[in-house]
Amino acid sequence: MKIDRNNILTILAILVFFLFVWWGSNHLTAYAVRVWEDTLIFLMLSAGYNLINGVTGQFSLEPNGFVAIGAYVTAILILTPAQKESMFIIEPMVPWLANLHMSFLPALIIGGIVTAFVGFLLGFPVFRVRGDYLAIVTLGFGLTIRVVSNNTITITNGSLGLKGLPTYTNIWWCAVWAVIAMIVIMRIVDSAFGRAMKAVRDDEDAAIAMGINTLWIKQIAFVTAAFFEGVGGGLLASLITIISPTVFTFFLTFELLIIIVVGGLGSMTGTALATVVVVWGSELLRVVEQPMNIFGLHIPGIPGMRMVVFSILLIIMMIFAREGIMGQKEFSWDWIFNKIKGKRA
Amino acid sequence: MDLTIILQQLVNGVSLGSLYGLVAIGYTMVYGVIRLINFAHGDIMMVGMYFAFTGIAMMFLPWWAAFLLSMLASALVGVIVDRVAYKPLRNASRISALITAIGVSFFLENSFLVIYGGVPKAFPIPSVFNGAINIHSVIFPNIAIITPIVAIVFLLILLFILHKTKYGMAMRALSFDIDTVRIMGINVDLVISLVFALGSFLAALGGIFWAMRYPAINPLIGIMPGLKAFAAAVLGGIGSVTGAALGGFIIGVTEILVVALFPALAGYKDAFAFLFLIFVLLFKPTGILGEDLERGRF
Numbered sequence: 001m002k003i004d005r006n007n008i009l010t011i012l013a014i015l016v017f018f019l020f021v022w023w024g025s026n027h028l029t030a031y032a033v034r035v036w037e038d039t040l041i042f043l044m045l046s047a048g049y050n051l052i053n054g055v056t057g058q059f060s061l062e063p064n065g066f067v068a069i070g071a072y073v074t075a076i077l078i079l080t081p082a083q084k085e086s087m088f089i090i091e092p093m094v095p096w097l098a099n100l101h102m103s104f105l106p107a108l109i110i111g112g113i114v115t116a117f118v119g120f121l122l123g124f125p126v127f128r129v130r131g132d133y134l135a136i137v138t139l140g141f142g143l144t145i146r147v148v149s150n151n152t153i154t155i156t157n158g159s160l161g162l163k164g165l166p167t168y169t170n171i172w173w174c175a176v177w178a179v180i181a182m183i184v185i186m187r188i189v190d191s192a193f194g195r196a197m198k199a200v201r202d203d204e205d206a207a208i209a210m211g212i213n214t215l216w217i218k219q220i221a222f223v224t225a226a227f228f229e230g231v232g233g234g235l236l237a238s239l240i241t242i243i244s245p246t247v248f249t250f251f252l253t254f255e256l257l258i259i260i261v262v263g264g265l266g267s268m269t270g271t272a273l274a275t276v277v278v279v280w281g282s283e284l285l286r287v288v289e290q291p292m293n294i295f296g297l298h299i300p301g302i303p304g305m306r307m308v309v310f311s312i313l314l315i316i317m318m319i320f321a322r323e324g325i326m327g328q329k330e331f332s333w334d335w336i337f338n339k340i341k342g343k344r345a
Numbered sequence: 346m347d348l349t350i351i352l353q354q355l356v357n358g359v360s361l362g363s364l365y366g367l368v369a370i371g372y373t374m375v376y377g378v379i380r381l382i383n384f385a386h387g388d389i390m391m392v393g394m395y396f397a398f399t400g401i402a403m404m405f406l407p408w409w410a411a412f413l414l415s416m417l418a419s420a421l422v423g424v425i426v427d428r429v430a431y432k433p434l435r436n437a438s439r440i441s442a443l444i445t446a447i448g449v450s451f452f453l454e455n456s457f458l459v460i461y462g463g464v465p466k467a468f469p470i471p472s473v474f475n476g477a478i479n480i481h482s483v484i485f486p487n488i489a490i491i492t493p494i495v496a497i498v499f500l501l502i503l504l505f506i507l508h509k510t511k512y513g514m515a516m517r518a519l520s521f522d523i524d525t526v527r528i529m530g531i532n533v534d535l536v537i538s539l540v541f542a543l544g545s546f547l548a549a550l551g552g553i554f555w556a557m558r559y560p561a562i563n564p565l566i567g568i569m570p571g572l573k574a575f576a577a578a579v580l581g582g583i584g585s586v587t588g589a590a591l592g593g594f595i596i597g598v599t600e601i602l603v604v605a606l607f608p609a610l611a612g613y614k615d616a617f618a619f620l621f622l623i624f625v626l627l628f629k630p631t632g633i634l635g636e637d638l639e640r641g642r643f
Contacts, residue, residue: 150612
């Protein structure tokens with residue numbers, strides 16, 4: 001890595017970010033810290049999702065499946081054998097998994113690797129189709145994962161799910177992983193692979209004609225996304241401490257989709273911005289689900305109203321502001337300095 | 346397993362399959378005309394169920410009036426969805442339209458969740474559809490016999506509209522080339538609205554019969570049958586109405602027979618349709634009766 005102005009500024013920005021995390025972990029309320037943890041995990045998930053959907057242009061709907069795999073693998077690895085024995089009441093767990101136990105970091109990484117491997121295997125059949133077919137097939141994958149986790153009772157405990165996971169996840173785990181994910185993914189986007197991905201997005205046939213192995217390029221994006229979504233799933237599992245087949249539904253994918261659309265398909269910095277806006281926005285939107293009194297008029301809380309607002313927001317975004325906040329552009333230090341100097345970027 | 350049980354399961358499968366077929370027709374027609382996977386189509390099915398439920402249980406209409414009104418109202422919902430959400434995106438990329446469709450799907454699900462609540466409602470089954478016929482110790486529930494008949498009647502009506510009327514001709518023309526059709530002085534938006542109306546009408550019909558088969562309805566009930574119906578549309582060859590009906594029958598019968606013959610796999614039944622879908626896309630992307638819409642027609 002070159003030591004130039006931009007890299008130094010990036011490193012400084014990361015340090016400032018960690019300073020904020022350190023300040024936040026001591027001074028913010030437990031609620032705010034919890035929402036920031038969600039934000040950072042979602043940042044990691046949506047950065048991976050944007051790599052495949054936005055940068056490579058392969059519109060797919062699988063993240064909830066990947067997150068579920070990562071969550072299950074991590075959960076199985078961090079539960080103690082005693083906990084597993086007491087939890088698997090329908091059928092005992094397969095012995096070689098029941099006695100496996102490790103600390104959080106290796107469990108997360110193995111969760112990521114297993115998910116990446118599943119993504120790799122899945123890539124071969126699904127990338128034979130393009131466009132909206134890819135969306136449906138990957139959506140089917142997410143549902144299949146749910147069906148499988150419901151039925152492989154000796155591994156996942158079926159519909160009972162896994163309870164009482166140790167709560168290792170804190171804001172530091174989330175922050176460090178989010179930074180790693182952002183750095184790795186942005187480096188990929190900036191590399192020759194990234195340029196090939198954008199070529200595949202803009203015109204797949206032309207990319208093939210230029211000698212780009214499109215399957216290989218899509219696989220790199222897919223496997224990278226799968227790895228980070230798997231790790232994110234592990235972090236989520238240890239954060240919510242209970243997972244079952246119904247936890248990671250298509251709703252999760254929908255939220256991530258809103259984030260990357262709001263941020264701009266193909267822009268990682270846009271994704272970061274949008275994650276904060278959407279996650280915090282959805283917390284603020286809880287107001288519409290609570291009873292209110294307006295000028296003496298009592299309006300009872302309407303559960304589910306938030307999602308109605310969300311979906312209308314997505315439709316309006318798609319009709320009027322398809323580009324999102326950043327479009328396909330990235331925030332860069334050069335842009336700032338050019339602005340200061342009054343030059344055009 | 347003896348013959349009577351297999352026969353019974355077959356009837357069961359055909360009846361389930363005709364429901365998938367009815368919903369699949371809407372997918373295939375919309376895709377044929379504007380190349381959009383209408384994600385919200387399964388939810389239109391749910392909308393139809395709730396409208397019929399409202400008509401019978403809350404407005405005390407006779408069942409046939411409630412069913413008819415529900416189908417017409419669902420057709421209207423389909424048209425409104427197209428006009429409000431899809432029409433502004435006709436010239437945008439297909440992915441933008443697809444994301445909007447996902448948004449519409451979530452909007453319908455959640456607004457019905459807000460209106461009717463998440464607790465499943467018991468769908469009131471008119472007495473005509475209750476009961477069963479016993480032929481040589483094989484029991485055929487009335488609903489299992491009526492469903493395929495209704496489905497086939499409506500399929501024939503649809504085929505008549507498509508092939509013998511001017512609007513049907515316009516719909517078929519649209520699936521070849523929208524711009525040329527527009528140059529010919531045909532009101533393209535009106536025809537597209539008609540396609541949405543017909544598709545949603547049939548989806549609501551499928552939804553009502555689905556509700557009489559599984560009479561607990563909730564706002565998320567349309568997702569799974571919707572996806573399976575999409576798989577059926579692809580299996581039959583997307584763009585082909587007869588193919589969609591055929592694909593529906595195949596998926597329905599397979600689902601029931603696999604569960605009947607291998608009870609151990611029953612838990613995995615919701616995944617079959619997708620395995621089907623993946624295999625079809627891998628080995629014969631044009632489906633059974635379909636033409637290659639990307640290459641063959643243009």
